[in-house]
Amino acid sequence: xxxxxxxxxxxxxxxxxxxxxxxxxxxxxxxxxxxxxxxxxxxxxxxxxxxxxxxxxxxxxxxxxxxxxxxxxxxxxxxxxxxxxxxxxxxxxxxxxxxxxxxxxxxxxxxxxxxxxxxxxxxxxxxxxxxxxx
Numbered sequence: 001x002x003x004x005x006x007x008x009x010x011x012x013x014x015x016x017x018x019x020x021x022x023x024x025x026x027x028x029x030x031x032x033x034x035x036x037x038x039x040x041x042x043x044x045x046x047x048x049x050x051x052x053x054x055x056x057x058x059x060x061x062x063x064x065x066x067x068x069x070x071x072x073x074x075x076x077x078x079x080x081x082x083x084x085x086x087x088x089x090x091x092x093x094x095x096x097x098x099x100x101x102x103x104x105x106x107x108x109x110x111x112x113x114x115x116x117x118x119x120x121x122x123x124x125x126x127x128x129x130x131x132x133x134x
Contacts, residue, residue, distance in 0.1 A: 005042035009035050025115030026106035030095040032122035033088035039129040046133045056089035058082035084121040
């Protein structure tokens with residue numbers, strides 16, 4: 001299961017890169033969030049830790065240190081990965097649907113900086129989780 005999640009995370013990461021290259025930053029953010037979610041759930045599954053059936057797994061991730069021995073390099077990055085999970089999960093809906101209250105489409109909510117940061121964060125989380133599982 002963990003390897004399958006990583007395979008799908010790699011696909012969504014590629015979709016995020018493609019969206020960024022085309023200047024579609026809302027889709028970049030959305031696919032980056034999916035990459036992070038799948039990568040972190042792969043890592044948690046690999047560690048035999050049950051995670052919530054939600055998009056944000058930061059709480060489960062923060063509890064990992066207490067439940068399992070971890071490689072130092074992974075433990076050192078837990079807070080960063082938890083932060084990224086929370087931030088991108090929060091942006092997930094708006095990146096797909098826009099802001100319905102203000103009738104602002106997703107394409108107008110996210111900037112190049114937003115897309116670039118989301119992509120960079122997703123690449124880092126994906127790399128860390130892949131290293132753990134391999």
